[in-house]
Amino acid sequence: DVKVTQSSRYLVKRTGEKVFLECVQDMDHENMFWYRQDPGLGLRLIYFSYDVKMKEKGDIPEGYSVSREKKERFSLILESASTNQTSMYLCASSQGGSGNTIYFGEGSWLTVV
C-alpha cells in the first residue's frame, strides 16, 4: 500500500514563527503536492513538485515555500506564519507524468495564534 506520512498531525504556532511541515512517501513517486483545505473552499493547491529539486507554484503559493532535496520527502515552509494560514494541510503523491491517482497523507492541522 502507498503510504504518505505527514510528521505532525496537530501544531499550534505563534504569528511570525517559521513553520516546517514534513511529508514522506514510500512508493518512489515522482510527483508530490501540498494542498490546504478550508471549509467551503475545498482543496487548493499550494505547490507541487515533479522531480527532485523541482517545484512549481500552485494556485495559492503566497506566503509559502517548499523544498524537495530527496525524492521521498517534500517539505512545506511557512516563512512567517500568519493567522490566515490556520488550516488543514494535506500532502499527496503520485507516479510520474500526469493523470495518475494521487494518494494523500493524514493531514496536518495548523493553528496560528
Added chain:
Amino acid sequence: ELKVEQNPLFLSMQEGKNYTIYCNYSTTSDRLYWYRQDPGKSLESLFVLLSNGAVKQEGRLMASLDTKARLSTLHITAAVHDLSATYFCAVAGTYKYIFGTGTRLKVLA
C-alpha cells in the same frame, strides 16, 4: 484555467433514498477522480474514470464520466448511514489535480 464545480454542496438524505452528485469542469480532460473524506480524516480514493463513457461501481456508489459535456456524476443508491462523508471530485491537468469544493453528505436514519 481549469475549474471544477460540484453540486450540491450539502446533501441531507434519508436512508434508502437515491441521489446524484454532479461535478462539472471547465476544460478538456479525460481523467476524473472521486474521493471520500470522513470527518478529521484524509482523502480516500474511490474511483478513477479514464475515458468518455466510463462507468465504475462499488457497492452503493456508481460514478460516470461524460467528457463531451465535461460532467461526472456520483450516484448513490439506497443510501445508508455509513455513506455519510464529504465527497470530492478532481480533474487532472498537466501535473496538477484540481479539486471541487466537495459535497457534504449526511444520511439520516
